[in-house]
Amino acid sequence: MGGQRVSGVPVIDGHLDLAYNALNGRDLTLTLDVLQSGDPVAGQTATVTFSELRAAGTRVCLGTLFALPHSADAPGGYCDHAQARAQALAQLETYQRWEDGGHLRRLRLGKEVAAHLAGTDPALGVVLLMEGADPVRDADDLPFWIDAGVRMIGPAWGRTRYAGGTDAPGPLTAAGRDLVAAMCDLGVTLDASHLDDAAFWDAAELGPRMVASHANARARVPGNRHLSDEMARAVVATGGVIGLVFLDTFIRPGVHAGAKEVALADLADHARHYAKLVGWDHVALGSDMDGGFGAERTPVGIERYRDLPRFLEELPAEHRAAVSGGNWARWLTAHL
Known part of the structure; x- marks a missing residue:
C-alpha cells in the first residue's frame, strides 16, 4: 500500500520537523536516496523529503517551528529567549524559501486547507505549529507569530519558561498562564504533546482548544511524554485529535532503541x-x-516515509481513511 491513498483520502501528518532538519543541513528538495548518500546528520538515516511525502500521498502536514534548547547533547542549542527566537525565525524563513520555490504552501485558514485538499497543486500544504514556546517573548508577542502563520503552540518540550514538560515535571508558570489565556482569546490551539501532567491540567482549566499532534498512549508506554487516559479524554472533550508517533521507544516499553524490534x-x-x-x-x-x-528507530516495515501507509493495513478497514487524513482534515477545516 506504500505511496497509495486510502479510500481516496490523502495522508495528513500531524507532526513533521521539516525546517529544523533543513537547518541541520538536510536538503529536503533532494530525493531520499541522494540525501542519504551525503546525509549530514550522523546516526539517523533520513526518511523524509518532499518527494517521499508525495510518494506517500501526503497532502498536508503540521510543520513545526522547533527551537532546540542547550544540553550536553545539544551544545549549540538555545540558552535564552533571544536564541530560541532566532532559531524559530530562521526556520520561518526556510518555510518561506520553500514556498517561494513551489515546494509547499502555507495554509492559515480552514478554507485554504479544504481548497488545497480538493485541488491538484502538488506542493505540500503546511500548517505551522510551534513546538516549545520559548521563541515567544511573552503573551503580548503572540500576534506576531499569528501573523507569521502559526496556528498551534505546544508550550513545552522539556521545561520551558512557560511549562513543565517531558522528563521535567512542573506546572504552568505565571507566564505560561498568561500565554495560554492569550491563546484562548486569539484562537490559537494548544498542542498538549510534551506537557507534563501538572502543566496540562493547569492549561486545561483555562479552556483552550486542544490537540495532541504527536502523543502515544501512556497506558501502553509509561512516562510523562505520553497521554494518560484522562488527558486524552480532556483533549477530545475540546474536539481535538491525537496523532500517533512512529518512534520505537514511544511504541513499546522495554525495547532497545534502534534494534528494529517494534512492529506496526x-x-x-x-x-x-x-x-x-x-x-x-x-x-x-x-x-x-x-x-x-531515523529509519533505525521506526517500526519494522517503515524504512522511508513512503512506507508510512503500510501502518494503515493494521487498522480496521472502515477506519483507515479517517486515521490516514480524514480526522485531521475535519479538524483543520473546522478550526483554523
Missing part, C-alpha cells in the same frame, strides 16, 4: 486503545518521523 501492530495497539477510549474519529497520524530519529 504494536503501534496499532495505541490506535485501538485511543479508539476504545475516545472513538476512531479522534485518532490520526503524527509520525514525527524526522524528529531527531
